[in-house]
Amino acid sequence: MNYEIVCGIETHIELATKTKIFCGCTTEFGGEPNTHCCPVCTGQPGSLPILNQKVVEYAIKAGLALNCKINTKSHMDRKNYVYPDLPKAYQISQYDEPLCEKGYIELDSGKRIGITRIHIEEDAGKLIHENGYTYIDYNRSGVPLIEIVSEPDISSAEEAREYAEKLQLIMRHIGISDCKMQEGSMRCDVNLSLRKPGDTHFGVRTEIKNINSLTFIQKAVMAEAERQADILDAGGTVVQQTMRYDEQTNSVAPMRDKENSDDYRYFPDPDILRFSIDDGKVEEIRASLPELPFDKLKRYVNVLGLPEATARQIFKYRKVAEFFEGALAEGAGVKNTANLIVGTIFSNMDTEEEKELFAVRISAAQFAALVKLADEKKINIGVAQGILQKMLDSGKPAEEFIKPEDLVGISDEQLESLCREAIDANQRAVDDVRNGKEKAINVMFGYIMKKTGGKADIRKAEDILRKLIGL
Amino acid sequence: MRAGIPELAKRLRNREISAVELTKAYIDAIEKLNPTLNAYVHLTYDTALKAAEQADQMLKDDDAPMLCGIPMALKDNICTDGLPTTCCSKILKGFMPYYDAAVWEKLKKQGAVLLGKTNMDEFAMGSTSETSCYGAPLNPRNTDYVTGGSSGGSAAAVCANLAVYTLGSDTGGSIRQPASFCGVVGLKPTYGAVSRYGLIAYGSSLDQIGPLTNSVKDAAIVFDAIKGGDKRDQTSVDYDYGSSLAECLDRDVKGMRIGVAEEFFDGINPEIKSRIEEAVKLFERNGAVIESIRLPALKLSLPVYYIIACAEASSNLGRYDGIRYGHRTSSYASIDDMIVKTRGEGFGDEVKRRIMLGTYVLSSGYYDAYYKKACLIRDEINREFDAVFEKCDVLIAPTAPNTAFPLNYKSASPVEMYLSDICTVPVNIAGVPAISVPCGEDNKGLPIGMQIIGRRFDEATILQAAHFYEQSAGKVTGAYEGGAGI
DSSP, rough: OOOOEEEEEEEEEOOOOOOOSSSSOOOOOSSSOOSSSOOOTOOTTOOOOOOOOHHHHHHHHHHHHHOOESSSEEEEEEEEEEOOTTSSSEEEEEESSSEEEEEEOTTTTTTTTEEEEEEEEOOOOOOEEETTEEEEEEOOOOHHHHEEEEEEBBBBHHHHEEEEEEHHHHHTTTTTOOOTTTSEEEEEEEEEEOTTTTTOSSSEEEEEEOOSSSSHHHHHHHHHHHHHHHHHHTTTOOOOEEEEEETTTTTHHHHHOOSSSSSOOOOTTTTTTTOOOHHHHHHHHHHHOOOOHHHHHHHHHHSSOOOOOHHHHTTSSSSHHHHHHHHHTTOOHHHHHHIIIIIIGGGGOOHHHHHHHHSSSHHHHHHHHHHHHHHTTOOOOHHHHHHHHHHHHOOGGGGGGHHHHHHHHHOOHHHHHHHHHHHTTHHHHHHHHHHGGOOHHHHHHHHHHHHTTTSSSSHHHHHHHHHHTOO | OOOOOHHHHHHHHHTOOHHHEEEEEEEEEEEEHHHHHHHHEEEEEHHHHHHHHHHHHHHTTTOOTTTTOOOEEEEEBBBBBTEEEETTGGTTOOOOSSSOOOHHHHHTTTOOEEEEEEESGGGGOOOOOOOOOTOOOOOOTTTBBBOOOSSSHHHHHHHHSSSSSEEEEEEESTTTTHHHHHOOOEEEEEETTTTOOTBBOSSTTTTEEEESSSHHHHHHHHHHHHHHTTBTTTOOOOOOOOSGGGGGGGGOOOOOOEEGGGGGGGOOOHHHHHHHHHHHHHHHHOEEEEEEOGGGGGGGGHHHHHHHHHHHHHHHHHGSSSSSSSSSOOOSSSSHHHHHHHOOOOOOOOHHHHHHHHHHSSTTTTTTTIIHHHHHHHOOOOHHHHHHHHHSSSEESSSHHHHHHBSSSSSHHHHHHHTTTTTTTTHHHTOOOOOEEEEEEOOOOEEEEEEEOOTTTOEEEHHHHHHHHHHHHOOSOOOOOOOOOO
16 A cells, blocks of 8 residues: 555543442443433433542543643533433533643554543433334433543554554553443544655544444554545545444445534533642542553563563453462462463453453462462472362362372382383384484373373473483 | 511411411412412412421421421422423423422421412523513513513512512522512522522523512521532532621621722613612711722623623523423424424524524634633623722612513513613622612602622622611612512
């Protein structure tokens, strides 16, 4: 392609506060339609909004985690438009004084994607079309959102995905949102235009609305870039419009335009006083932030000495990282702890969500007690894996499953005589090994492990076998 | 002589009359007079009588609140749980909130007896109450004349003694101007002194609820009962007024510094001007110090008011779409069609005019020239008021440039109508408190109102000055004969 992609992403994230942004109603997902509602969030005449301070706090957390400047003076604006899911006919949002500005997310390549702004606003209700009727559920009306707007710094589909993925990871980590794209608690709008390399002017952009998975972000950027390139190649011009990505056909098509034009007549909401956040509060919030995920990753690799591949599997799930660090705090060794999590615990978890949720029935301390037995070589790793699985299944501590014979290791003499037995019983394999078929030695490992119930130290056994066979 | 709230409270406690009897007397008067006056648009006799019975129970306790058992009324834009609240607009016909306004919640707790909801200009937009979808209320002083507005029904009900007191709302003069036209007392408290929760919004940064009463003392008592911060209204303030406001009324005005700004007297009916000047002299004779002051930005108040109020209204009234409550058109082709038709049918001309005006001033390309500039001038007006109140304790001005208009007189000319708000809107823009007290009659026998304006949260001083005038000036207007006769 002879064009350069210029792409920015607007992300809406539902904040995990217990109550809505302007009233005391619960933000819980689901629930019978219109049961999480009150006069305020359904826009009844005479009702007034009260700004939830937790929302401001969460948004500042997001801003700090994304390296933003926090505007200590801010206010809410009304964004006026008519739609049945918007009960006041205006959305309370922030227009010219967003809470946070000028941050960035660093990609693995070291490239920084700028964050233009983060502002707080309320979500709208939901329209449900059924049997030729349209129903409205206002449970979601007034759920707090932050909108995170990136600079148009993204120049490939891969970068777009990485940006969104990192954003999701960071937001989850600081605990302000579960960022579930399928449930809509994180939604991305992608703005995209093309230009010739070296051109300093932006081309005409389109906006792809409401993309609901990381993979689709990548695919949508690719599809839209190709669509625009085809138009430009044919000498045409791109029309500025709102698009929708269709995951079935992997294509991007214009959305049916709403009739009203985009004049939202923003003005400061007179019902909500201008507010200021003192520096002390910002510092307090900064101090309360947990270690950010990419700092964590660096530490796992550089300080703890974990292989990067293993570290990446652990750091990205907040609860897994907590469990991992919890076990280390109990004195468990880094390597066995990491390997047992990634090898055994993860084998019980098929999906990303399960890892995110990390619902294990044992505590980090119970887990650490087991790991320490392996660290001290009181049991070998194979036994530890088996016991761990039983612990996970039952929620019971390790001592329930450790048999006395597990604790005793195989003595060197015992191992040597076992190795002799293995050689005697597998003469063909021995010949194969002698003839250069190194892998045939596995037959003897299998024999030894079977005889010892998996307890033998396989590296020691290999040394002995090689010596006996004369390699 | 009509009994004030303290006198009625005493009679109720002495068992000279029960709350039920008192309520029945008012119901009888309403039945007799309301068909003509149209002060009430919803009558709530059943709940009133029940409330009166409960009040009689409460009154057995010596500590029962002052307002317990006193029959009163609320403007039709103040939400009442399970009782109609329609802003006198077709678009809210049949609307019954399932929540109480903060002020009504407070009064209810004190044993107030609600007789009904009073007539008003549709969504409080107007100066004569003639934009009500129920037809205009008539001025009890002379039924050929309007009550003023927008709280016209509230003023008429007090004037004709169809309620002991009423609450109105004041965005640009809607309590004070009808009080002036009907010869009663009307107090617009400081912005933030009274919770707006449950007041159906017109211009949110200007709206304020306040009492209309037959005397300054009654106004002080009712204001005392409804003031205070509210967690549900972020713009409300829990200001510490110290001891009861009614108690500080009897101080004299010696040394009180009274400002008179000539800008308030531009284009004022000469009869009104001379009555206000006489009143100022009365203060002076009693030891007040009169200061001549200037408020140059005052002449900009009217355009600033109509820009800000209409801008806010255009947004506040967007929610009336026929989807969740109120009127819905009977046939429509689509949701957009339904909303357009519903609003077309539901709103009257004045409301439509202000929605369009407000939409226009907020539109991109016009925002800076209108809305933004209006906000800047608003700041300037605030600064001028602040500077004046460095030198003065109160300002005295006419409440309105004229007395009541004949019915249907000004409806045809919106701009002329807007001009009649000239003396009252600056007060809302600055968020300061002001009271209107009767100070005479014109040659047709129509009441004239004097406006006393004070510092933010200094209702005590304007009440004190108004009370002093009321007590010293003697009988300044003829009394209305009729009503509940109590």
